[in-house]
Amino acid sequence: xxxxxxxxxxxxxxxxxxxxxxxxxxxxxxxxxxxxxxxxxxxxxxxxxxxxxxxxxxxxxxxxxxxxxxxxxxxxxxxxxxxxxxxxxxxxxxxxxxxxxxxxxxxxxxxxxxxxxxxxxxxxxxxxxxxxxxxxxxxxxxxxxxxxxxxxxxxxxxxxxxxxxxxxxxxxxxxxxxxxxxxxxxxxxxxxxxxxxxxxxxxxxxxxxxxxxxxxxxxxxxxxxxxxxxxxxxxxxxxxxxxxxxxxxxxxxxxxxxxxxxxxxxxxxxxxxxxxxxxxxxxxxxxxxxxxxxxxxxxxxxxxxxxxxxxxxxxxxxxxxxxxxxxxxxxxxxxxxxx
Amino acid sequence: xxxxxxxxxxxxxxxxxxxxxxxxxxxxxxxxxxxxxxxxxxxxxxxxxxxxxxxxxxxxxxxxxxxxxxxxxxxxxxxxxxxxxxxxxxxxxxxxxxxxxxxxxxxxxxxxxxxxxxxxxxxxxxxxxxxxxxxxxxxxxxxxxxxxxxxxxxxxxxxxxxxxxxxxxxxxxxxxxxxxxxxxxxxxxxxxxxxxxxxxxxxxxxxxxxxxxxxxxxxxxxxxxxxxxxxxxxxxxxxxxxxxxxxxxxxxxxxxxxxxxxxxxxxxxxxxxxxxxxxxxxxx
Amino acid sequence: xxxxxxxxxxxxxxxxxxxxxxxxxxxxxxxxxxxxxxxxxxxxxxxxxxxxxxxxxxxxxxxxxxxxxxxxxxxxxxxxxxxxxxxxxxxxxxxxxxxxxxxxxxxxxxxxxxxxxxxxxxxxxxxxxxxxxxxxxxxxxxxxxxxxxxxxxxxxxxxxxxxxxxxxxxxxxxxxxxxxxxxxxxxxxxxxxxxxxxxxxxxxxxxxxxxxxxxxxxxxxxxxxxxxxxxxxxxxxxxxxxxxxxxxxxxxxxx
Numbered sequence: 001x002x003x004x005x006x007x008x009x010x011x012x013x014x015x016x017x018x019x020x021x022x023x024x025x026x027x028x029x030x031x032x033x034x035x036x037x038x039x040x041x042x043x044x045x046x047x048x049x050x051x052x053x054x055x056x057x058x059x060x061x062x063x064x065x066x067x068x069x070x071x072x073x074x075x076x077x078x079x080x081x082x083x084x085x086x087x088x089x090x091x092x093x094x095x096x097x098x099x100x101x102x103x104x105x106x107x108x109x110x111x112x113x114x115x116x117x118x119x120x121x122x123x124x125x126x127x128x129x130x131x132x133x134x135x136x137x138x139x140x141x142x143x144x145x146x147x148x149x150x151x152x153x154x155x156x157x158x159x160x161x162x163x164x165x166x167x168x169x170x171x172x173x174x175x176x177x178x179x180x181x182x183x184x185x186x187x188x189x190x191x192x193x194x195x196x197x198x199x200x201x202x203x204x205x206x207x208x209x210x211x212x213x214x215x216x217x218x219x220x221x222x223x224x225x226x227x228x229x230x231x232x233x234x235x236x237x238x239x240x241x242x243x244x245x246x247x248x249x250x251x252x253x254x255x256x257x258x259x260x261x262x263x264x265x266x267x268x269x270x271x272x273x274x275x276x277x278x279x280x281x282x283x284x285x286x287x288x289x290x291x292x293x294x295x296x297x298x299x300x301x302x303x304x305x306x307x308x309x310x311x312x313x314x315x316x317x318x319x320x321x322x323x324x325x326x327x328x329x330x331x332x333x334x335x336x337x338x339x
Numbered sequence: 340x341x342x343x344x345x346x347x348x349x350x351x352x353x354x355x356x357x358x359x360x361x362x363x364x365x366x367x368x369x370x371x372x373x374x375x376x377x378x379x380x381x382x383x384x385x386x387x388x389x390x391x392x393x394x395x396x397x398x399x400x401x402x403x404x405x406x407x408x409x410x411x412x413x414x415x416x417x418x419x420x421x422x423x424x425x426x427x428x429x430x431x432x433x434x435x436x437x438x439x440x441x442x443x444x445x446x447x448x449x450x451x452x453x454x455x456x457x458x459x460x461x462x463x464x465x466x467x468x469x470x471x472x473x474x475x476x477x478x479x480x481x482x483x484x485x486x487x488x489x490x491x492x493x494x495x496x497x498x499x500x501x502x503x504x505x506x507x508x509x510x511x512x513x514x515x516x517x518x519x520x521x522x523x524x525x526x527x528x529x530x531x532x533x534x535x536x537x538x539x540x541x542x543x544x545x546x547x548x549x550x551x552x553x554x555x556x557x558x559x560x561x562x563x564x565x566x567x568x569x570x571x572x573x574x575x576x577x578x579x580x581x582x583x584x585x586x587x588x589x590x591x592x593x594x595x596x597x598x599x600x601x602x603x604x605x606x607x608x609x610x611x612x613x614x615x616x617x618x619x620x621x622x623x
Numbered sequence: 624x625x626x627x628x629x630x631x632x633x634x635x636x637x638x639x640x641x642x643x644x645x646x647x648x649x650x651x652x653x654x655x656x657x658x659x660x661x662x663x664x665x666x667x668x669x670x671x672x673x674x675x676x677x678x679x680x681x682x683x684x685x686x687x688x689x690x691x692x693x694x695x696x697x698x699x700x701x702x703x704x705x706x707x708x709x710x711x712x713x714x715x716x717x718x719x720x721x722x723x724x725x726x727x728x729x730x731x732x733x734x735x736x737x738x739x740x741x742x743x744x745x746x747x748x749x750x751x752x753x754x755x756x757x758x759x760x761x762x763x764x765x766x767x768x769x770x771x772x773x774x775x776x777x778x779x780x781x782x783x784x785x786x787x788x789x790x791x792x793x794x795x796x797x798x799x800x801x802x803x804x805x806x807x808x809x810x811x812x813x814x815x816x817x818x819x820x821x822x823x824x825x826x827x828x829x830x831x832x833x834x835x836x837x838x839x840x841x842x843x844x845x846x847x848x849x850x851x852x853x854x855x856x857x858x859x860x861x862x863x864x865x866x867x868x869x870x871x872x873x874x875x876x877x878x
Contacts, residue, residue, distance in 0.1 A: 116611060119612060127563040130563060131564055203716060204713055207713035207714060212728075214695055215725050216696050217733060263435075303446065306436060310435050
């Protein structure tokens with residue numbers, strides 16, 4: 001799918017504070033929001049942030065590098081399972097130990113899967129990533145090691161993270177800020193990566209790999225690294241998801257979770273950093289709303305969203321918002337936006 | 340020894356179901372450059388339609404199979420005409436749209452038939468004696484039907500004008516159209532046939548698998564693995580791939596049931612590392 | 624020293640012999656034009672030189688080093704550059720970003736994850752020079768896909784100049800351009816230093832005769848003539864091929 005209009009590279013100038021205005025405004029809103037929200041909406045927002053991280057990680061691989069994958073949830077599941085197993089089966093309580101372990105595992109699995117999957121491209125890459133995710137689903141369901149993995153039902157009753165902070169309790173507000181902080185860190189890191197030379201190279205690869213090779217780039221290596229980084233951040237989302245929902249199951253490795261990630265990215269706008277965040281918010285919000293009236297029909301509506309967004313809403317919501325913002329800036333900033 | 344024979348036959352008969360399912364996917368991919376992930380959902384709908392016809396309405400079995408095929412064909416055609424037609428050569432978009440169709444079809448099926456799975460049903464009762472034990476007749480019939488259809492479709496592809504057009508279209512679409520051949524109509528016919536055969540596979544497969552709502556995804560995955568292993572675009576590839584996967588599945592289930600699927604994935608991965616285009620991929 | 628040496632290069636596409644036993648050498652700083660009717664194997668030759676295809680037989684040496692099966696990106700880092708016959712830009716990136724990526728190709732900064740791109744001032748300076756020299760600086764904020772065809776072809780050539788290659792492979796650089804635009808390309812090639820070898824595939828005879836010190840004629844995958852422009856013009860076999868074309872199309876030039 002086509003990438004949205006990416007901002008051309010201009011070195012920052014003085015008087016450019018206006019560029020940061022959206023971040024500041026949104027940041028402030030997000031920070032004071034819990035004061036106005038009932039508890040269940042705080043949990044909803046936290047859920048949105050978790051999947052926003054997931055969606056952004058997918059976006060790095062797909063929107064930026066151009067690798068359309070159907071198996072991204074595999075790394076999400078690995079993060080969740082690995083960290084939870086360490087807590088529940090091996091008694092390692094500290095979040096500061098199990099979380100990095102889970103994230104690392106996710107990155108490792110991404111390194112293995114990426115090596116296999118990147119041997120092919122396009123259609124075959126799609127099919128292989130799909131199958132690799134489902135491979136983990138089937139392994140998670142294996143009866144033999146049900147004691148560790150929880151078998152078909154997965155892990156239940158996962159305790160909330162042990163931060164080692166005396167007097168800390170887990171409720172709507174603490175989850176909200178905890179996840180928000182994690183989201184902000186991930187967003188910041190991904191933002192750095194997207195704006196780094198690496199971030200530009202992978203976009204070049206998306207736009208024209210043969211040309212990039214002719215220019216001297218070892219494109220396979222870049223794709224591989226991007227794939228692993230994407231898997232790593234998916235692992236972060238998983239590590240947050242499991243204790244938050246207090247459960248994780250085989251289907252969290254599979255196509256159903258991966259496909260939803262795709263939808264978040266598409267609806268929000270692929271190839272932009274913030275788009276997938278919007279996409280996650282929209283879909284999760286819709287699911288919440290629909291579930292209050294006709295939960296049985298939600299898959300129908302979700303499926304319709306897939307169809308509608310491809311047939312009618314190419315490019316996603318976020319680019320439209322960006323255009324509005326740009327037009328507003330042109331009117332209010334002094335001087336031209338061109339050099 | 341008997342165990343090996345039975346597992347082999349199980350693998351082949353299940354493989355035949357996979358073969359019929361995968362042909363449609365493979366030809367459509369080769370001919371139209373279209374990937375219809377909802378193909379597995381067509382299989383599922385056909386299974387339920389077949390059940391309704393055979394068990395609920397008491398119609399005779401061949402008719403139930405036919406109805407299942409038609410149902411799958413119609414749904415497939417609807418997806419093609421309504422959606423895929425506008426997405427020529429846009430693989431990612433096709434994938435997303437057809438994933439949406441899987442959700443829609445599955446949920447509508449839930450609405451119509453309810454959430455309970457249907458137990459296996461068949462019109463072929465009885466068993467064949469094979470080397471001292473009895474083997475279910477319906478599985479033998481499946482192998483028979485699969486082989487007949489294999490040869491029929493191969494004859495269609497290689498000996499008829501229609502088939503020549505299809506093959507030409509897969510090798511070089513522009514030239515074929517440039518020669519004044521009405522590739523469009525042939526393409527839709529081929530697409531419908533592919534879905535129809537997938538529907539037949541659904542009803543026949545229901546005798547081994549029953550009918551349940553999760554099939555849309557699970558059988559699709561198997562079809563994709565068959566495509567990776569056997570290679571897209573060729574009938575022989577689809578047959579070889581399905582035989583390989585079917586056999587591994589059967590032996591896996593018999594020996595290490597938990598890991599049957601796992602071994603299929605391993606085979607797929609090995610093929611990918613060694614011969615990524617599949618064992619018998621069509622060279623354009 | 625030879626910039627490029629090819630020995631017995633053949634490429635067989637499963638029945639179609641695109642190149643038959645081609646051998647020649649290109650000296651440092653030499654300007655060689657390769658001409659020939661369509662289907663003669665010119666682009667195949669470039670694809671083999673570039674690494675996009677592997678030869679069925681033969682060897683390729685770049686500045687004395689064998690590169691016959693070397694991956695494309697490593698050849699680029701050894702000093703080989705290429706422009707493509709069908710425009711190979713980065714359509715959804717700005718012209719400036721296109722140039723930046725091209726300039727960075729043979730530099731190590733690509734793997735840098737955490738410093739902003741803008742910190743690499745020398746990339747920006749170089750990109751600015753490059754775009755300025757090709758009169759593309761004005762369009763630097765436009766998306767590459769929004770450029771007109773002529774500008775796109777200019778950008779295409781610009782990108783292949785970015786790596787300061789010592790062996791430049793230009794595949795039909797002036798195809799589809801106006802006479803004025805073609806002259807710009809000629810000037811640009813003239814301005815490359817004496818240490819840059821250039822191999823051009825072209826149909827535009829003005830370009831060829833204006834630029835090349837040496838011309839090679841390919842026909843059905845074989846080299847049928849190789850010499851100075853005067854020698855080629857006088858060669859009877861060459862005349863036959865092009866006269867044949869002239870009779871078919873009624874045109875003196877195949878462009």
